[in-house]
Amino acid sequence: MIDERGNLSIDFLIGFTVFMLAFIWVASMVSGIMVGLQSSHIDYDAVAYRTGVILVEDPGWPASPPWEFYGDDQKYEISRFGLAMSKNTPGILSQDKVNRFFCSSFIYPDDYHSRAIFGDYPYHFNISVLDGESVKGQSAGDVLPDGYGYIRRLVKIKEGSNATIGTALINKFHLNNTENVTTHDFSVLIDNTKLQGNMRNPVYQIDTVREQIIINITDLRSTIKEFNPDIDHPLGIDRDTSIITLQSIAVKKLEGGVLSTVRSYDRPYIDGKSTVTAPPCGVNDNVSLIINPRVFDIMQSGYAKIYINYTFTVLPDSTFLNNTNARAQPFDYNYFKENVTQPRLRDAVVEVAVW
Amino acid sequence: MNDGGQLYTIEGVAAGLIMLLTAYMVVGATSMYTPGDAHISDMQLEVLGSDALMMMDTPPNSSFPSPLQQIIENDPVDGGRFRSMFMNYTNVSGYGPKHDIQFFASYTYEADATIMSAPINSSRNLTGGEHAVRATKWVTVNKRLPPGPFPPENRAVLVEVLLWRD
Numbered sequence: 001m002i003d004e005r006g007n008l009s010i011d012f013l014i015g016f017t018v019f020m021l022a023f024i025w026v027a028s029m030v031s032g033i034m035v036g037l038q039s040s041h042i043d044y045d046a047v048a049y050r051t052g053v054i055l056v057e058d059p060g061w062p063a064s065p066p067w068e069f070y071g072d073d074q075k076y077e078i079s080r081f082g083l084a085m086s087k088n089t090p091g092i093l094s095q096d097k098v099n100r101f102f103c104s105s106f107i108y109p110d111d112y113h114s115r116a117i118f119g120d121y122p123y124h125f126n127i128s129v130l131d132g133e134s135v136k137g138q139s140a141g142d143v144l145p146d147g148y149g150y151i152r153r154l155v156k157i158k159e160g161s162n163a164t165i166g167t168a169l170i171n172k173f174h175l176n177n178t179e180n181v182t183t184h185d186f187s188v189l190i191d192n193t194k195l196q197g198n199m200r201n202p203v204y205q206i207d208t209v210r211e212q213i214i215i216n217i218t219d220l221r222s223t224i225k226e227f228n229p230d231i232d233h234p235l236g237i238d239r240d241t242s243i244i245t246l247q248s249i250a251v252k253k254l255e256g257g258v259l260s261t262v263r264s265y266d267r268p269y270i271d272g273k274s275t276v277t278a279p280p281c282g283v284n285d286n287v288s289l290i291i292n293p294r295v296f297d298i299m300q301s302g303y304a305k306i307y308i309n310y311t312f313t314v315l316p317d318s319t320f321l322n323n324t325n326a327r328a329q330p331f332d333y334n335y336f337k338e339n340v341t342q343p344r345l346r347d348a349v350v351e352v353a354v355w
Numbered sequence: 356m357n358d359g360g361q362l363y364t365i366e367g368v369a370a371g372l373i374m375l376l377t378a379y380m381v382v383g384a385t386s387m388y389t390p391g392d393a394h395i396s397d398m399q400l401e402v403l404g405s406d407a408l409m410m411m412d413t414p415p416n417s418s419f420p421s422p423l424q425q426i427i428e429n430d431p432v433d434g435g436r437f438r439s440m441f442m443n444y445t446n447v448s449g450y451g452p453k454h455d456i457q458f459f460a461s462y463t464y465e466a467d468a469t470i471m472s473a474p475i476n477s478s479r480n481l482t483g484g485e486h487a488v489r490a491t492k493w494v495t496v497n498k499r500l501p502p503g504p505f506p507p508e509n510r511a512v513l514v515e516v517l518l519w520r521d
Contacts, residue, residue, distance in 0.1 A: 015367020022371035026378045049398065091409050151399060154406035154444055156413055204417040337418075345415045 044149025047123060048354040051116055052151040055127070056350055057090035058082035060097065065297040066210055068100035075105060081115045083129075083350070085158055085202070085210070092203050092345065093157045096212055098129055102138040112140055117354070125354045131157070132347030141353075148355035156345040161206045162214035163188075163333055163340045167222050170321065175331065176223035177322035180237070182315065183247075184322040187330035188215055188308040192296070196303060198335055204343055206335070208296045208306075211343075213333065215308065217321065218286040220244060225319045237318045244283045244320075246270070247311040251295065254305040262299050265289070265308070283312070396520070397488050400456070404490025404518045407444035411437075412494055426475070427462060427496045427512060434460075434476030442478065445518070455521040457485075462494075464512040466503040475514070487519040 060067045060082030067078040081101055083093040106112060109125070117123055126141030165188075170176055177184065192208055199205045206213065221239045229236035249265040266278040269288040289308065296306065307330060314320045323330055333340055411423040422440060426433045437460060445456045459477040463470060481487075492514045499507045 015365075015370075018367040018371045019374075022374040026374055029378055045399070049402075052402075091406065092413070152403060154403070154410050156410065156415075199417065201417065203413070342416060345413060347410060 044123075044354045045151070046149070047117065047119065048125075048149040048151040048352045050118075051125070051127070051352045051354065052153045052350065054116060055081065055083050055352070056093070056153045056155055057084055057087075059084050059086050059094075064209070065294045066094075066097070068094070068097045069212075069292050069294050072105040075111070078115060081112070083155075089203055091153070091155050093129075093155050093348065093350075094211065095157050095159050098138070098157060102129070102140055106140070108140050108142075123354050125352065127353075128351045129157075130349045130351070132349065144353055145355055148353045150351070150353050153350045153352075155348050155350055157348045158203065158211075159344045159346065160211045160213060161333075161340055161343050162216065163331070164216040164218060165331060166216075166218040169331070169339065170219065170223060173323075173331065174328045175321055175323050176319050177324075178225075178319060180225075180233075180317040180319060182313050182317050184312045184314065184320040185324045186217070186310045186312070186321045187323060188310075188333055189330040190296075190306040190308065190333045192306065193303045194334065203345065206333070206340075206343060208291070209293050212293060213291050215289045215291070215333070216286065217288070217310070220283060220285050220287070220312075220321060223319060223321045224314065233316075235316060237316060239318075242318060243315045245313045245315075246279045246281055246283050246287060247313055248279050249289070250309040250311070251299070252307040252309055253299055254307070259307070263295075265291075265295070397486075400518050400520065401488045401490055403445055403456070404458075404488065404516050405492070407441055408490055408492035408514060408516065410444055411440055412492055421494075423492070423494050423514065424496055427494060427514070428498045430498070432462075432473065432475050434474075438476045438478065441476075441516070456518055457521055458516050458518050459487075460514065460516045462512045462514045464500050464510060466500045469502075471500070471502070481517070485517075485519040487517040490516045490518060 058080070060078070061080040062070075062077065063086075067081070070078055083097045083101060084090055085092045085094045085097075109117075109122075112125070112127065113123070116127070117125055124142045124145075126139060126144055128137055128139035128141075130137040165175070175186070190208060190213070195206045195208065221242070221244070224237065224239035224242050226239050227233045227237040246268065249268060250261050251263050251265050252259050253262045267276040267289070268279065268281075269275075269290070270277045270281055271284045271286055272288075287310070291308075299306070310321075312320060322328075331339075335342065408423065411426075412421045414421045420428075422436070426437045441458060441460070442456075445458070457477075457479045459479070459481050460475040461472055462475060463472045465471070493511050494514050495509055495511055497507050497509050499505065500510060500512070
């Protein structure tokens with residue numbers, strides 16, 4: 001008879017195998033158990049909060065000239081996004097910064113992660129700004145999943161100032177001359193000392209070093225006085241057929257009582273076109289300048305008087321927009337709301353979701 | 356045949372199942388909401404309340420006083436306007452999840468060496484059981500503040516809002 005002592009049964013082998021497989025599976029999960037203890041939701045909420053604070057309470061870096069006016073070729077010099085107007089005005093966002101932040105030249109996620117989210121962990125995120133007035137939103141990031149860390153910040157967006165010099169202001173300030181000549185000069189004064197001094201609250205200040213300003217000149221043909229043909233004007237003057245040319249735009253700075261030309265400005269928008277046209281160029285009826293703060297910053301003109309001087313020629317000789325005559329002073333870009341549309345705040349919501 | 360000292364298949368399978376069940380429960384238990392997480396939603400609520408008060412105390416342009424200042428200066432206090440503005444800011448703005456946030460607002464000031472407090476408005480009565488957070492904002496108003504007989508003058512009052520979720 002065969003002695004069976006010391007043998008293993010099939011039952012035992014199967015049972016032991018199942019037991020060992022279960023044990024190995026549980027052992028392999030031990031490290032994963034700790035992941036739950038990190039509470040990823042707390043981390044996501046904290047990162048969302050931190051990002052919200054950076055965006056809403058910080059102006060970003062570089063601060064002067066501000067990062068939003070760095071071109072696409074300089075975007076690698078931007079080290080931190082921040083949408084606040086300045087560090088002293090948390091919750092008041094700059095419209096220029098918001099526009100640049102959502103500009104298509106920044107690519108999700110890399111450009112935003114390294115400048116707003118920070119950290120080594122490859123978070124997914126979505127950052128949005130919803131305008132309270134137009135109820136239009138802008139966002140950057142992924143589509144939201146079911147669970148995510150979240151913060152909502154209520155903010156105001158500061159709209160910059162702008163001036164539209166049209167028929168009403170031209171007549172009010174006598175901004176056209178009375179002589180029929182070819183060349184006409186028209187000047188706009190930007191007195192930064194007064195702009196800084198007359199409005200102490202930075203939230204409502206026209207700050208040319210931090211925010212762009214817009215100067216629109218419209219109704220140019222209305223400044224041409226028409227004549228029927230006569231002895232003095234054999235061909236007459238018909239404003240519809242006059243040829244208007246913007247010859248140049250000079251930026252002048254008054255310093256120590258001396259007015260000197262600092263640079264020429266070659267980025268006007270002519271007749272509502274979306275691209276700039278360098279002078280000399282033909283003009284039908286309007287010229288717009290969107291003046292970047294870097295123009296003022298480079299000139300170190302934060303507290304100086306700056307004159308933007310337009311030179312036009314008109315054929316045939318006629319009256320035109322011109323304030324070099326004795327009747328008119330340079331058009332003053334100031335805090336009179338009848339002349340200049342003042343900075344304004346409007347409601348918005350910044351939301352940051354991280355997962 | 357002597358079967359002493361042997362394990363049977365059914366026992367092995369049962370042991371395996373028990374271990375799987377245990378592991379499942381352990382993994383599931385670690386994602387439970389701990390008291391330490393509560394400060395996150397408190398913080399979100401506090402930030403939202405502070406932001407809403409700041410919005411209400413910032414006029415759209417330099418020509419006007421802030422809505423919050425106007426609300427306090429009106430006599431009696433314009434609680435209805437406060438309620439609609441505050442609820443709009445806290446509950447319906449933005450893309451994200453909508454919240455059912457309730458509030459109780461009042462303002463506090465010093466008059467005649469006495470600290471006085473007056474209600475502004477509330478969305479619910481306080482019962483004492485709410486888990487509320489506090490948001491405050493100093494506001495300058497030009498108003499006669501009782502019980503003092505003094506004429507209206509520029510005074511700082513502390514607007515205080517208790518917020519909680521339903």
